Amino acid sequence: MAKEKFITLKNQAVPIPNDNIDTDQIIPARFLKATTREGFGENLFRDWRYNSDNTPKADFPLNNGTYDGKILIAGKNFGCGSSREHAAWAIYDYGFRVVIYRFFADIFKNNALNNALLPVQVSDSFLKKIFALIENDATTAITVNLAEQKVVLPDGSEESFDINPYKKTCLLNGYDDIDYLLSLRDEIKHFELTH
Amino acid sequence: MVKSSEGYPDALYIDRHFIHEVTSPQAFDGLRKRNIKVFNPSRTTATADHNVPTIDQHLPIKEALSRHQVDTLRKNCPEFGVELYDLGHPYQGIVHIIGPELGLTLPGMTIVCGDSHTSTHGAFGNIAFGIGTSEVEQVLATQCVLQYRPKTMLIEVNGMLGKGIVAKDIILYIISKLSASGATGYFVEYAGEAIRNLSMEARMTICNMSIEMGARGGLIAPDETTFSYIKGRRFAPQGETFERMVEQWRQLKSDPNAEYDHMLKFDASDIAPMITYGTNPGMGIKVTDRIPTLEELKDISEQPSFSKSLEYMGLQPGSAILGQEVDYVFIGSCTNARIEDLRMVASMVQGKKKASNVEVWVVPGSKQVEKQAREEGLDKIFEAAGFQLRQPGCSACLGMNEDKIPAGKYCISTSNRNFEGRQGPRARTFLASPLSAAAAAITGRVTDVRELV
Numbered sequence: 001m002a003k004e005k006f007i008t009l010k011n012q013a014v015p016i017p018n019d020n021i022d023t024d025q026i027i028p029a030r031f032l033k034a035t036t037r038e039g040f041g042e043n044l045f046r047d048w049r050y051n052s053d054n055t056p057k058a059d060f061p062l063n064n065g066t067y068d069g070k071i072l073i074a075g076k077n078f079g080c081g082s083s084r085e086h087a088a089w090a091i092y093d094y095g096f097r098v099v100i101y102r103f104f105a106d107i108f109k110n111n112a113l114n115n116a117l118l119p120v121q122v123s124d125s126f127l128k129k130i131f132a133l134i135e136n137d138a139t140t141a142i143t144v145n146l147a148e149q150k151v152v153l154p155d156g157s158e159e160s161f162d163i164n165p166y167k168k169t170c171l172l173n174g175y176d177d178i179d180y181l182l183s184l185r186d187e188i189k190h191f192e193l194t195h
Numbered sequence: 196m197v198k199s200s201e202g203y204p205d206a207l208y209i210d211r212h213f214i215h216e217v218t219s220p221q222a223f224d225g226l227r228k229r230n231i232k233v234f235n236p237s238r239t240t241a242t243a244d245h246n247v248p249t250i251d252q253h254l255p256i257k258e259a260l261s262r263h264q265v266d267t268l269r270k271n272c273p274e275f276g277v278e279l280y281d282l283g284h285p286y287q288g289i290v291h292i293i294g295p296e297l298g299l300t301l302p303g304m305t306i307v308c309g310d311s312h313t314s315t316h317g318a319f320g321n322i323a324f325g326i327g328t329s330e331v332e333q334v335l336a337t338q339c340v341l342q343y344r345p346k347t348m349l350i351e352v353n354g355m356l357g358k359g360i361v362a363k364d365i366i367l368y369i370i371s372k373l374s375a376s377g378a379t380g381y382f383v384e385y386a387g388e389a390i391r392n393l394s395m396e397a398r399m400t401i402c403n404m405s406i407e408m409g410a411r412g413g414l415i416a417p418d419e420t421t422f423s424y425i426k427g428r429r430f431a432p433q434g435e436t437f438e439r440m441v442e443q444w445r446q447l448k449s450d451p452n453a454e455y456d457h458m459l460k461f462d463a464s465d466i467a468p469m470i471t472y473g474t475n476p477g478m479g480i481k482v483t484d485r486i487p488t489l490e491e492l493k494d495i496s497e498q499p500s501f502s503k504s505l506e507y508m509g510l511q512p513g514s515a516i517l518g519q520e521v522d523y524v525f526i527g528s529c530t531n532a533r534i535e536d537l538r539m540v541a542s543m544v545q546g547k548k549k550a551s552n553v554e555v556w557v558v559p560g561s562k563q564v565e566k567q568a569r570e571e572g573l574d575k576i577f578e579a580a581g582f583q584l585r586q587p588g589c590s591a592c593l594g595m596n597e598d599k600i601p602a603g604k605y606c607i608s609t610s611n612r613n614f615e616g617r618q619g620p621r622a623r624t625f626l627a628s629p630l631s632a633a634a635a636a637i638t639g640r641v642t643d644v645r646e647l648v
Contacts, residue, residue: 019500020375020475024614029593033246033260035220035267037328047616052602075500077376080409080475081614082593083311084218085327106379106411107311111327164343166203177329178225181337184198184206185234188337191197191208192235 003116005174009097010143012069014061015134016045021074022081023108027090029082040086041093062094066138071098073130078119079108088115098144100151102127113167114177120144120151126159146171197339204341210304211316212239212334213290214277216246216268217595218309222332223271234338236276240299243268243282244289245595249558249585252282261596275335286429288561288587291315291529295399296563298428302417302444307334312529312611314405317414318398319421320447322382324412345411346380346456349449351387354463359648361539362397363531363609363628365389366404367469367479369461375477379409381457384449389463390415395424396535403530404611407476416448468644471613471626472516473504478613480516482631482643488513507615508623509603516625516641523606524555524636525618526582526629528592531609532560534567536629540582541573543633543647549581550639556598557582558590582636594619607635 031043049060056063072091078101079087088111091099099112100120112119122130133140133153143152146168152158169175181188197206214222219241226233233239246261256262265282272279280286286293291312294300306316306323309331316323330340352365370377383405390401398415405413422441425431432440467481480486486505489498489512505512510519526532526540537559549555557577559565565587568574577584591598592610599619600606606624609632613624625641634642 017499018503019497020477022475022612022614024593024612024617028616028620029245029595032217032595033264035264036224037221047620052620077379077409080375081311081406081612083309083325083327085221085309085329088327103376103379105376105409107325107327107406111329114327114329164204177341178229178333178336180203181206181333181339181341182231184339185337188197188206188208188234188339192338195208 003174003176006097006116006118006146006171008143008145008147009070010141011071012067012139013071013073013100013130013134013142014067014069015073015131016061017075017131019075020077020080023079023084023087024081026079026087027084032084032086037089038093040090041095044090044094067134070096071100071142071144072096073100073127073134076102078104080105083107083111085111085115088112088117092117100127100130113171116171116174118144118146118171120161122151122159122161126151129153129157204343206339207305207342208339209307209334210238211294211299211306213294213306213308213313214239214241214331215290215310216243216264218328219271219331220264220267221328222309222335223275225332226275226335229336231336233275233277233335238338239277239335240294241268241272241277241279242287242290242293244587245589245593247282247588248596249588249590249598252586258597285562285566288563289529289532289589291403292533292560292564295319295395296428296561298425298431301425301431301440302421303447307340311406312403314410314412315399315403315529317402317405317412318395320414320417320444322412322414325406345382348378348381348383348410348457348459349455350383350385351460352385352389352463353387353460354389356389356463356466357645359630359644360466360468361628361630362393362400364466364469365463366401367471367476367626368466370404370408370476371469371479372461373408373477375407375475376409377477378405381410383410383413385413385415391418394535395420396533399533400530404476407611417444468628468631470516470631470641471624472508472510473501474507474613474615476611476613476626478504479626482517482641486510486512486514486516517643519641520605520639521553521607521625521635521641522604523600524553524632525558525591525606525608525610526632527556527558527560527590528610529560529589530611531629532558532564534564536609537564537568537573538571539629540633541576543630544580544582544637545576547580547637549636552639553636555582555636556585556591558585558598559587561587580636591618593617594622600624607632607641
């Protein structure tokens with residue numbers, strides 16, 4: 001099924017400066033009970049975002065009124081823990097289209113790529129620069145160019161990022177892995193019969 | 196490998212696919228939208244585990260959303276021809292416990308499940324890893340997933356373990372050395388005398404937690420221990436076929452000169468009973484050690500996360516963890532809810548009683564484990580000790596059902612994750628072995644198990 005295409009995005013960013021943000025923080029297990037892919041954004045970072053009486057925690061970056069934007073910025077080992085794709089769905093559903101991080105946990109990265117959410121890994125120094133810029137000016141716009149595989153900051157500084165060429169093609173065109181696999185069904189049947 | 200072509204990831208054929216109620220509904224929906232069938236239903240096995248209550252399983256599930264999710268599985272499986280071990284079925288249980296015990300998990304297979312602890316099955320010498328729901332849909336539709344070749348890591352644990360030290364301590368020790376992200380991008384092979392000497396149950400505990408240091412999977416080469424575990428299991432090959440398969444399985448070992456991208460060696464004699472003090476599984480120490488101070492952290496950039504973690508846990512940097520009071524003891528999960536784990540707990544508590552300040556839940560990994568525990572009289576030992584023996588499911592490992600640890604309370608748990616809120620909102624988790632958990636149940640405090648064995 002065709003996904004939203006990702007080409008380039010110039011937008012503001014929301015910083016959540018923690019390391020090892022696990023998928024239980026992104027979307028706690030008790031909110032995994034839906035049987036559709038939609039609506040998880042409401043509970044994104046639930047226990048960091050809300051008090052136990054469901055009032056918003058005023059100082060959390062998604063609540064404090066300072067930050068807004070489609071780019072999420074954080075530390076290292078983002079998305080570790082559970083394989084729940086609901087974490088990628090929740091981030092996307094909330095409105096983010098890019099996550100910039102020091103590095104990602106494998107399963108999360110794959111889940112993000114399968115849901116038109118672009119994971120962008122940058123160097124420690126570049127990440128620190130992004131955090132500093134946003135802290136200084138919350139309206140800082142960051143450009144993420146997938147075709148050229150680079151992140152550009154308002155002062156003109158840039159860093160390129162890696163992405164698998166196949167996944168890049170999928171994202172640029174809104175392709176789904178399953179379309180490719182379905183095209184192999186005859187070969188898979190043959191494999192089954194001969195192994 | 197079905198297909199490996201330039202510019203595309205490899206299409207990897209999946210021999211065994213396990214599903215459960217939480218990560219499968221959207222995948223079945225996808226098939227419906229595309230109007231396609233399950234490619235090979237005989238290779239997928241389903242069970243209900245994450246959401247299920249652990250008491251009164253014969254009654255309808257009380258919580259509406261959980262009931263709906265399990266009901267959705269009940270509707271999807273027959274519609275698509277997939278075998279389901281539902282509540283009440285003698286084979287129901289935690290997905291990573293039932294696969295091996297039913298002989299569905301065999302050496303040399305490729306195994307996936309929409310669950311990160313699929314690495315458990317690697318204990319049989321398998322390529323087993325967790326996937327997301329989009330990939331669950333791919334496997335249902337084509338029996339394949341798209342994969343890139345991971346990096347490889349060899350972890351050797353040599354020598355003999357000391358008294359009271361078990362598999363859980365080995366893996367918590369390894370993760371404490373590597374950190375929660377130290378094996379990201381790798382498949383890990385565990386080897387060495389201390390691993391070789393472990394039972395299959397213990398090997399599963401080790402492989403289970405590979406993901407907690409970021410590894411996609413962990414595996415151990417199969418040997419006589421593996422073959423004798425498999426022999427006679429419900430769906431394992433029988434008779435002559437079994438003997439023939441064993442001959443093939445014997446070949447499944449790494450070349451002695453195999454090259455790995457990374458190699459590590461540990462000495463079993465340095466491993467002590469381990470416990471975590473923080474909010475990721477890499478934050479573990481020997482039970483007799485102090486919690487590190489900010490200054491002792493290897494990486495100064497970790498200080499803010501470390502402080503946040505200790506604040507959540509209500510613990511002081513540099514303080515001792517031994518003697519810390521606990522409120523709950525959870526013995527269960529795909530890490531430590533096999534019969535051997537329950538026997539270990541029973542051996543520690545036989546003739547003793549739990550401390551009055553703790554509540555103790557023993558949640559068997561499967562109906563078969565529960566049945567065997569009762570047959571061996573372990574239920575009587577638990578009852579006499581004041582422990583509750585419940586019915587199988589994931590339970591307080593992730594608190595999707597009613598089994599939640601209350602806010603602010605401390606739980607010593609045999610599960611795999613101590614993340615914030617994992618066992619319930621604001622619950623505080625200490626990960627430890629079944630022996631250490633049993634010891635804490637008796638004393639009501641974090642205890643050095645070596646004083647009791």
